[in-house]
Structures are given as structure tokens and as C-alpha cells.
Amino acid sequence: MTSSTPTPDLPAAGDKSSPMMQQYIEIKVAHPDTLLFYRMGDFYELFFGDAEVASRALGIVLTKRGKHQGEDIPMCGVPVDKAEDYLERLIAAGHRVAVCEQTEDPAEARKRGSKSVVRRAVVRLVTPGTITEDRLLEPGRPNWLAAVARRKLSDGEFVYAVAATDISTGRFIVSEAPATALMAEIARLEPREIIVPDAIHDDDGLRAFWDEHRSAITPVAHEGFDPASSERRLKEYFGVAELAGFGQFSQSELAACAAIIAYVERTQLGSRPPLSPPVRAAEGSGLAIDAATRANLELTRTLSGERAGSLLATIDRTLTPGGGRLLAERLAGPLTDPAAIRARQESVAALHEDVALRDRLRSLLRAAPDIARALSRLLVGRGGPRDLAALRDGLSAARTIGGYLESAPALSPELAGARASLEALDPAWGEALAAALSDDLPLLRRDGGFVREGYNADLDEARLLQADSRKVIAALQARYAEESACRQLKVKHNNLIGYFVEVPQAAGEAFVRPPLNDTFVHRQTMAGTMRFSTVELSELQSRIASAGDRAQGIELAVFDALVELLGRHAEAIKAAAEALAVIDVSAGLAELAADLGWVRPQVDDSLAFDVDGGRHPVVEAACRRNGVAFVANDCDLSPPGSAKWGRITLITGPNMAGKSTFLRQNALIVVLAQMGAFVPARSARIGVVDRLFSRVGAADDLARGRSTFMVEMIETAAILNQAGERSLVILDEIGRGTATFDGLSIAWAAIEHLHEANRCRSLFATHYHELTALADRLKRVSNATVRVTEWHGDVVFLHEVVPGAADRSYGIQVARLAGLPPRVIARARDILTELEKSEREKPVSALIDDLPLFSAIAARPAASDAPSAPDMLRDALDAILPDELSPREALEALYRLKGLRRDEAGETIS
Incomplete structure (x- = not known):
């Protein structure tokens, strides 16, 4: 979603306007791509096109003020004391807002003359990626501002760098990815705003992506991404002579980081948010999950965009906003390094085993406010007395937690590092805040009364x-x-x-x-x-x-003195905030595992995939709320020789039996295991998955002229073109959106390609029972089915996945359960009987034994690669003009064509 505000048709400099309107025009011209909140007494007023945009977005009355070229000037306004409510709605809609305040007292303006206008200036640009106000932010979600840059390799291909910062906490990360992984990286971050240079924004291959993305997209001139000045800009911002201490960065990574710095400086108008130095993520260090797979698996949000019902909402037992943000970040970006995964698991395991320690830590965490965001607001000049109180209480809680961990018998290295960060806090900082602040604090510092009596x-x-x-x-x-x-x-x-x-x-x-x-x-x-x-x-x-x-x-x-004290020790306080988040996430995941009976998975460098008694975490939670037991199922996609199943397992069974749930639960178990959490199973061994693909369900994309089937094929193409040996692929009902034989052919070919070319671990659910015969011909393919039984003509779902193949789909029984009219059900049974009779006489599954496999087909040159032979038959046919032939000439022509056909077949013409 490209974020831009229409520039209104403003009066030219020579047009007759009131002094106030002339001042408005001058300020608006300097900020053409924003909605200008122009301070007029107790209101922020908007004029011209800004007023029309804001009135629609906010649902407020559009009125008028004065004339321009003989026509009324559109105007709307919002009260200053309610401005944050309106800002929240405008920012959520992707708009940028320039806040223009009065910078002098009206009495001073009157001294210059009765018609003098109070001086005003833009004091802040509010954009979706640069907000710090508590009311405008989601407590448990990072507010990423991202920037994208690129460089061209020797082969002409582009490599993209994605830098992202959360101004509200100071976090700053950067990574580089090939073009095929760019969208997956952006989907992982879910940034609120993305800065892109014009060249990338207007790239034909990416333009549709920017136009349709739900984030606010901010195109900027190429100069903002100039590699020549990037290094200098970063050195100046962080006050260092060299960047080597931060790590090694490519030119595109430096350009993306510098673009963010430039944008932050532009929007904050002199304030300098306390950003941490950028941290580089090594390529391939995270599990690659594309946008379609994230949506299908509903990792952080459901398909309808809600947090409730997602995997994140199901596993979130954190007690602090910082812990909630870290959990969301880890879930969005699981790891691929077994050692790093085990380090996280050890923290969860330590608190899982020590119930008393876990309970005490969680009790103390409840008293820890969001010190990272409070500190950031204070250091950019937007904080108030209650932010100081948050630091006072947070530092106190951090010291208490650090002291409690000091007496813990055994801590994981990760928890020991967190304890060290908490112990590094000087108690004098919190004591200074406690001594200065009164018990009853106002929201704004200008209201006064926040300093304790007796302090000064x-x-x-x-x-x-x-x-x-x-x-x-x-x-x-x-x-x-x-x-x-x-x-x-x-x-x-x-x-x-x-x-x-x-x-x-x-x-x-x-x-x-x-x-x-x-x-x-x-x-x-x-x-x-x-x-x-x-x-x-x-x-x-x-x-x-x-x-x-x-x-x-x-x-x-x-x-100011207290803020200055905190600013001198900002890095230590941010480190303590991160430590509290690590403790909170570890304790929350341990509480989750203890409460629900989850186990620690074994994650290694092998290609194993063996889940014993796996369960779907979200569906199981819904079942528990309804008092229903969830049926656990095994899944083994390990290499041949050690697996009970094949590397590719075809799942058959009726609709409503639980095939899609089974597919998704195994993908979610991989995500949970590689983020460092315990998993819903009796046991699990998972060889690290480097890429996760899911094609479960589809919807049309009418805006881009794509049918449901086209969307399905695009997603399937991405999988078949990118999946490798370490990938996990889950596919559901490939080919069902087209004619039966077309769909069967596509599904058949896709299975062979997964087997011979991708060689990945895969679960493939299908209603094409003919495909189950492939298990006899492809050594890494096996069959599994979801058990059902019939009782008095009704189908009973047992939700058990067992080896074998289903012999039917029970579609009519499911249709009956759905409430189709009895006459339709009866007629469907009659038609099914006739179709099954026809199938028995000439079964499609017999083709499995007749056609060569993918490997043999792939060895032959494609039709487009083979030399084209003369086609005499077509040439002769093209030469015939039917309207000019007599009956006898037509008969002779037919005999000639028949003779050519026999001749091309190698037969002698008599």
C-alpha cells in the first residue's frame, strides 16, 4: 500500500489570501506528502485536499473556511486534547501527518502588528514506522521501519538488503537476500512502513508487490540510498570512526541502514532516537517462510487479520510487553542452527524443571513495565512523568530478578547472560528516580506536581x-x-x-x-x-x-536531569530490557509446556522427521475449551531405512476427517521446534528444515485477474522451483480447481517432481485415489489415510492417521451432514454408482503402470528442444481452399490427404 497524501490545489504565491492561509500554504508546500495538522488555538485544522482525505478517513464533518479563487476552502479539524485518537486512526490507514504547532505566544505576535500571524512550524512528522506514543503502538508487536536497497551481481542478478529498526525500542537489524527471498524477508518482519528508492519502487517485477502490500510504502529519491555517503552517515549518527566494530556489511546493507538513519533524522526534526548499532543476520540463519505459507499457517495472524486464533496468541504466556515482542519475533523467524536452537531450549528446560524458580520469576515479571519504549520516548523528548515512573519500577524489578537469579542453582548460558545484564544496572539510577518522583503523577510534565515534596x-x-x-x-x-x-x-x-x-x-x-x-x-x-x-x-x-x-x-x-541521567546509561538499560524479555519468553514457554504436556524436541543436522503423537496447538486449544479430546497422530518422513513412512507421504481420506489439520500441525511443530520452544507431541526428532512451504487452501485474486486455480498454481510453482532436500513441503488438494484429468495430471507430475528433483520431505493430501498407486513405483513415496467408519449410513470421523490408502472419499456422506436436500443426495448416489461402474471397466489408475516415470521423461529433450520436421500433411491442408472446390475436387483432395497420412506413417501407397 503506497502511502501518499494527495497534494491539494494550493493558491499560487501571488494569489490573494489571508495572512494565516498564506502561512499555511508555505508550510504545506514544504510537506506535500503529509496531512498537515495546523494548530489553531485548541484545534488542529486541515485545509484543501488534506481536509477531504482526513474527513473521509476519520468520519468527521467537512466544512469550509474562507474562499480561494472564488470557491470555498474545504476544512475540518480535531481537538488538540483528542489528537492522539485521530492520529492513531490516520496512522493505521497508512497516512503520514505533519504536526504544525504555534512557536510563539500570541501576545508576541500582536506586538508586530494587528494583522501579524502567530509563528508556526512543523515540530514532528508522524509516520507509521516512526511512532513512539504508547497509545499508537501494539504492546506485544515490534513496530518495524524497514528500508530496501540492492546491488547487482556479476551475472546480472540483484541481491537485496533489508534493514529494519524499531524506533520505540532502538533495535536495528539488517540482512541480505536474493531476489527470490525478498518478499519472504519482508513478510517475516511485517514492517509498518517500508522505505524504497524510486528505482526499486518502479521496478516492473516489484511494482505490484508494493501496491498491494499492507504496509505503508514510502518511495524516496535515489540520493537517500547513495552508497558513497552511507558509511559517513552511519559513522556520524553512532559517533564512531569505523564501522568494523559493528560487523562486516555489504554496500547494499550500508545503503539500507543509512536510508533509515536519514529518514529518522528527517521525521524526528532534530531529535535523535537512541538506536542501537545495526546487527547483521547471516544469510540462511533463519527458516525461510514465504508470505503465502505464513498466511496459510496463521503464525501471527489469522487469515482474517486477527491475532486471536493464531499460533502466536495460542502460545503467548508472556507477562511483559518486551517479552511479547520477543516471542513474536522468534516465532516469525525460527533458526536453522541446531546449536543456537539448543541454547534457547536449555533456558526453557531449566525453568520447566524448576517450578519454584519459574513461578517466582513470573511473579516478579508482572511488576516490570515496558522500560525499552519508556526510555525511547524520554530520549526523543516525548516522554512524561509516567515514563520516568516506568523506568523507576522497571529498574527496581530488574534488580530484584537479577538478585533472585544469582541464587538459582543452575542456569542455562542464555539465562546466565540475562542475569549479568540485570546485575550491571546501578541501583543508584532507580533510587534517584524513586527519590524524585511523587506517588501521584500527571500524564504531561507541563502539568507539574510530579516532583516529591522534600526533594528540592x-x-x-x-x-x-x-x-x-x-x-x-x-x-x-x-x-x-x-x-x-x-x-x-x-x-x-x-x-x-x-x-x-x-x-x-x-x-x-x-x-x-x-x-x-x-x-x-x-x-x-x-x-x-x-x-x-x-x-x-x-x-x-x-x-x-x-x-x-x-x-x-x-x-x-x-x-531534564533525570532524563539526562538515564540517557548516559541508555545502552545498559536497553540490555536489561532485552534480558527481561529473554527471561519472560523462556519462563512463558516453560509454563506452556508444563501446562499442556509439551516435550523438548531433538533438533539436529540430520534429515530426520519423526513426530510421535503430534498435535495441532491451536486446534487442540479450541478442543480443550469445548471439552473435546484432540486425537494425536504420528508422522515419520525420515530418510529410507529408518522411517516407517516415506519422505513423501500421500494422505487420503474424506473431507472433514482432519487431513488439513494433520498437514498444518506438522509444519507448526517445525516452527515451534526451531524457534526454541517445546512442541505438542510425545516425542519429536527433527532434522533442521531450511525452507518451509505450505499450499493449503486458496482464494481468488480478482484485483490481479487471478482465479482460485491460478493462485493455487502460482503457489505450487514457487514450491516446485525452490524446495530443496532440507525443505518441508505440505500440499493440500493440488489440481482440484480444474477439470478432473487436468488436475490429476498436475498432481501426478508434481509428486514425481518432488520425488526426483526436489527430494524434500513432503505431506501431500489428495482426493485423487489413483495417485496412491505411485507408492508402488516411487521408493520414497508412501500412503497414509485418515480413518473413518460408517454407522447406519453416516460417516464417523476417527481423526486417526494410519498407513494405507482410502478407497473412497465419502463425499456424499459429508454432503448429507452438511444438509443438502435428500433428493440431491439420492440422485448423487445414483450418479456415483454409474461412474464407479465405468471406472471399474477402464480404471484411470491403470495408467500408473503404463506411463514412464518423471526421471525417464526428464531425460528426453523437451518438445521445444527437438528439431522440427516438415509437416506435409499440414502444408497440404493449408493449401486447400474449400469454397473453390467442386464436389469431385474435394473428394480427390481428401484421398490425397489420406495418402499423405499413410505415407508419413511409413506405409506404401498402392
């Missing part, structure tokens, strides 16, 4: 003066009321005239005459009231204003 003597003195002033005002009001004999007299305050005396208009007539007019000076006459000032009130106002300004200045200085 000057602040206490100023506050005391403010409190005494309120008493003085009350006493002064009582004295004025007595002296003037007006009990309705009140002392009030507003920002225009300060403190004033207000009396009913009827009583006010006495105040403008002697002797009261010596004390009370008339200021305003309102509807029903009159207002007066006195010398005492003016002096009191001066003292109070001075005390209030002084108190606010002291509090803001305290706030």
Missing part, C-alpha cells in the same frame, strides 16, 4: 507561596465582600486580565461611584456581571505568577 527546597518554597496565595485570595475575597456589602462578590482569574473581582451588574453600579471606586477599578462589563481590578490583586498576581513559573521551571529542570 526551592521547589517546596515556591509551592508554599502558591498555597499561601490561595489562602490570601480567600481572605481578600471575604474582606472585599464585607467592605462593599456585596455577598455575591467573587475573586476570579482568567488568562486575559488575570485576577479580578466579579459582582452582579445590579450591585456593580455602586462600585463605579465613590467611595468604592477608589479601591475598585472597572475593567469589563459582561452579560449580567461587572469586573473590577485592585492594586492588591495586581501585586498578588505578580507574586503568584512568579511562584508558579519558578515552581514549573524547577520541576522541568528536575525532569
Whole structure:
């Protein structure tokens, strides 16, 4: 989804407009691709095309203000105090917003003349990938801003670099991938916003992808990705002389990283988010899962886009936002290094075995706020007193957890590293925050009152003066009321005239005459009231204003000092936040395994795949909620000689029997095992899978002119072209979207290709029972079926997957369960009987024994490669003009064609 805001048809510089509108136009021209929130008092107002876009996106009234070239100027607005609610909705829709604030006091503007406009400037660009506000972020989801760059290899192919940062936490990662893996890498990250140079954005092979992607796509000029300046920009941002300390990066990786830095600096307008140095992910270090497979398996979101019902929602037992983000990241990017996987497993296993340690850690984690995002907000100038409190409480919890881990009998290396990061925190940082902050904190620092009484003597003195002033005002009001004999007299305050005396208009007539007019000076006459000032009130106002300004200045200085303290130790605090997330994820996965009876899988470098009693985690959870037992099933796709099944197993059985569930559960077990979690099974041994492919179900893509069958074929083509020996492929009902023989032929050929060319581990569900005969001819192919039984004409699903092949699909029985009319069911039975009779007389499965296998076919040159021979028959036919032939000439021509056919067949013409 390319994120762009239509630039309105703005007045030219010479057009007659009000000074305010001229100022708006100047600022809008400088930010053409954003919605401009233009501050007008207590509202942000939008004009021209911005107003039309915002009114539709927000569902607010579109009105008008003034004229331009004789036509009304469209306008809409949102209250400043509700702006975050509206920003949230605009950002979710992929828009970018420029926030334009008043940068001077209106009184200062009036000094320049009655028609002078208050100075305004854009103070921030809000984009989907650069937000830090807590209300605009999902607590358990990283908010990635990504950038894509590329370089050309000697063979002319492109290699793509993808850099990504989460400004809200400071994480910064980069990787490089071939063109075929670019979309899979972007699908893994699920970035909220992607920066791409114009050349990549307009690339014919990628343009459709950018247009259809749900992320906000931000095209930028090529200069932003200039490799020549990339290294310099990164050195300046991180304050280093060399980048070698961060690792070795290619030119495209440096360009992608620098593009992110440039975009961050542009949108943050001088603020410098505390980004960590980029960390490079080695190519092939993660399990490759393409976008279609992620969607089919519903790893982090269901097909409808909801988190509920996904694998992530099912396994998430984390207690902190940071832990939730780390769990989502690990689930999205499982590992392929057995040693790294075992390191994570050891952490889960340690907390799985030590129940007391796990329970205590989880109890302490509940008190740990999101210190990573609170720190980031504070360091970019958007934090408030409650963010300081989050750091206070988070640092305290971190120290407590670190101390508790110190007494733990045995920790995994990963947990020991986390403990070291927590112990590195200086207790003085948290103590400084605790000493300074009061118990009841405002949301914004400008509201004041967040510094604890007794922390600063000057602040206490100023506050005391403010409190005494309120008493003085009350006493002064009582004295004025007595002296003037007006009990309705009140002392009030507003920002225009300060403190004033207000009396009913009827009583006010006495105040403008002697002797009261010596004390009370008339200021305003309102509807029903009159207002007066006195010398005492003016002096009191001066003292109070001075005390209030002084108190606010002291509090803001305290706030800045605390932020500066935290900023000096930002890296240590971020390391502690990451440590808390690691502990939270490990403890959560251990709790999950203990609660549901999951086991630690054996993950190694072999090609094994042996799952004993595997279960589908999401479906099992739904069954448990409904009080239904889930039926566990084995799956063995290990190499020949050690496996009970074949490397490719064909699954047959009726609809509703559980074939798709069985396919998906084994793919999900691989994802869980390689992310370092325990798995829902009695035991499991998995040789590392490097690529995971799933084609389960399909929908049409009408926007791109693709039918359901076309989508199915595109996904199948990707699998057959990319799967290798270490891949796991699950395929469901290949070829069912077209004619029977076409579909059967495609499924048949696909199985042979998987067997001979891809040589991968695969589960292949099908209703083409003829394909089960392939198990007798292909040594790595076996059959399995989902058991069912019939009872009084109804089909009963047993959900057990056993070796063997189904002899029928029970489709009519399933249709009956679905509620098709009895007459339709009866007629279907009659038709089925006739079709089965025809099949028995000339079965399609007999072709399996007659046709050569894929390997033999592949050895022959393709038809397009063979030399073309003269086709005399076609040439003669093309030479005939039927409309010009007499009956006798037509008969003679027919005999000539028949003779040519016999001649080409090698027979003698008599």
C-alpha cells in the first residue's frame, strides 16, 4: 500500500489570501506528502485536499473556511486534547501527518502588528514506522521501519538488503537476500512502513508487490540510498570512526541502514532516537517462510487479520510487553542452527524443571513495565512523568530478578547472560528516580506536581507561596465582600486580565461611584456581571505568577536531569530490557509446556522427521475449551531405512476427517521446534528444515485477474522451483480447481517432481485415489489415510492417521451432514454408482503402470528442444481452399490427404 497524501490545489504565491492561509500554504508546500495538522488555538485544522482525505478517513464533518479563487476552502479539524485518537486512526490507514504547532505566544505576535500571524512550524512528522506514543503502538508487536536497497551481481542478478529498526525500542537489524527471498524477508518482519528508492519502487517485477502490500510504502529519491555517503552517515549518527566494530556489511546493507538513519533524522526534526548499532543476520540463519505459507499457517495472524486464533496468541504466556515482542519475533523467524536452537531450549528446560524458580520469576515479571519504549520516548523528548515512573519500577524489578537469579542453582548460558545484564544496572539510577518522583503523577510534565515534596527546597518554597496565595485570595475575597456589602462578590482569574473581582451588574453600579471606586477599578462589563481590578490583586498576581513559573521551571529542570541521567546509561538499560524479555519468553514457554504436556524436541543436522503423537496447538486449544479430546497422530518422513513412512507421504481420506489439520500441525511443530520452544507431541526428532512451504487452501485474486486455480498454481510453482532436500513441503488438494484429468495430471507430475528433483520431505493430501498407486513405483513415496467408519449410513470421523490408502472419499456422506436436500443426495448416489461402474471397466489408475516415470521423461529433450520436421500433411491442408472446390475436387483432395497420412506413417501407397 503506497502511502501518499494527495497534494491539494494550493493558491499560487501571488494569489490573494489571508495572512494565516498564506502561512499555511508555505508550510504545506514544504510537506506535500503529509496531512498537515495546523494548530489553531485548541484545534488542529486541515485545509484543501488534506481536509477531504482526513474527513473521509476519520468520519468527521467537512466544512469550509474562507474562499480561494472564488470557491470555498474545504476544512475540518480535531481537538488538540483528542489528537492522539485521530492520529492513531490516520496512522493505521497508512497516512503520514505533519504536526504544525504555534512557536510563539500570541501576545508576541500582536506586538508586530494587528494583522501579524502567530509563528508556526512543523515540530514532528508522524509516520507509521516512526511512532513512539504508547497509545499508537501494539504492546506485544515490534513496530518495524524497514528500508530496501540492492546491488547487482556479476551475472546480472540483484541481491537485496533489508534493514529494519524499531524506533520505540532502538533495535536495528539488517540482512541480505536474493531476489527470490525478498518478499519472504519482508513478510517475516511485517514492517509498518517500508522505505524504497524510486528505482526499486518502479521496478516492473516489484511494482505490484508494493501496491498491494499492507504496509505503508514510502518511495524516496535515489540520493537517500547513495552508497558513497552511507558509511559517513552511519559513522556520524553512532559517533564512531569505523564501522568494523559493528560487523562486516555489504554496500547494499550500508545503503539500507543509512536510508533509515536519514529518514529518522528527517521525521524526528532534530531529535535523535537512541538506536542501537545495526546487527547483521547471516544469510540462511533463519527458516525461510514465504508470505503465502505464513498466511496459510496463521503464525501471527489469522487469515482474517486477527491475532486471536493464531499460533502466536495460542502460545503467548508472556507477562511483559518486551517479552511479547520477543516471542513474536522468534516465532516469525525460527533458526536453522541446531546449536543456537539448543541454547534457547536449555533456558526453557531449566525453568520447566524448576517450578519454584519459574513461578517466582513470573511473579516478579508482572511488576516490570515496558522500560525499552519508556526510555525511547524520554530520549526523543516525548516522554512524561509516567515514563520516568516506568523506568523507576522497571529498574527496581530488574534488580530484584537479577538478585533472585544469582541464587538459582543452575542456569542455562542464555539465562546466565540475562542475569549479568540485570546485575550491571546501578541501583543508584532507580533510587534517584524513586527519590524524585511523587506517588501521584500527571500524564504531561507541563502539568507539574510530579516532583516529591522534600526533594528540592526551592521547589517546596515556591509551592508554599502558591498555597499561601490561595489562602490570601480567600481572605481578600471575604474582606472585599464585607467592605462593599456585596455577598455575591467573587475573586476570579482568567488568562486575559488575570485576577479580578466579579459582582452582579445590579450591585456593580455602586462600585463605579465613590467611595468604592477608589479601591475598585472597572475593567469589563459582561452579560449580567461587572469586573473590577485592585492594586492588591495586581501585586498578588505578580507574586503568584512568579511562584508558579519558578515552581514549573524547577520541576522541568528536575525532569531534564533525570532524563539526562538515564540517557548516559541508555545502552545498559536497553540490555536489561532485552534480558527481561529473554527471561519472560523462556519462563512463558516453560509454563506452556508444563501446562499442556509439551516435550523438548531433538533438533539436529540430520534429515530426520519423526513426530510421535503430534498435535495441532491451536486446534487442540479450541478442543480443550469445548471439552473435546484432540486425537494425536504420528508422522515419520525420515530418510529410507529408518522411517516407517516415506519422505513423501500421500494422505487420503474424506473431507472433514482432519487431513488439513494433520498437514498444518506438522509444519507448526517445525516452527515451534526451531524457534526454541517445546512442541505438542510425545516425542519429536527433527532434522533442521531450511525452507518451509505450505499450499493449503486458496482464494481468488480478482484485483490481479487471478482465479482460485491460478493462485493455487502460482503457489505450487514457487514450491516446485525452490524446495530443496532440507525443505518441508505440505500440499493440500493440488489440481482440484480444474477439470478432473487436468488436475490429476498436475498432481501426478508434481509428486514425481518432488520425488526426483526436489527430494524434500513432503505431506501431500489428495482426493485423487489413483495417485496412491505411485507408492508402488516411487521408493520414497508412501500412503497414509485418515480413518473413518460408517454407522447406519453416516460417516464417523476417527481423526486417526494410519498407513494405507482410502478407497473412497465419502463425499456424499459429508454432503448429507452438511444438509443438502435428500433428493440431491439420492440422485448423487445414483450418479456415483454409474461412474464407479465405468471406472471399474477402464480404471484411470491403470495408467500408473503404463506411463514412464518423471526421471525417464526428464531425460528426453523437451518438445521445444527437438528439431522440427516438415509437416506435409499440414502444408497440404493449408493449401486447400474449400469454397473453390467442386464436389469431385474435394473428394480427390481428401484421398490425397489420406495418402499423405499413410505415407508419413511409413506405409506404401498402392
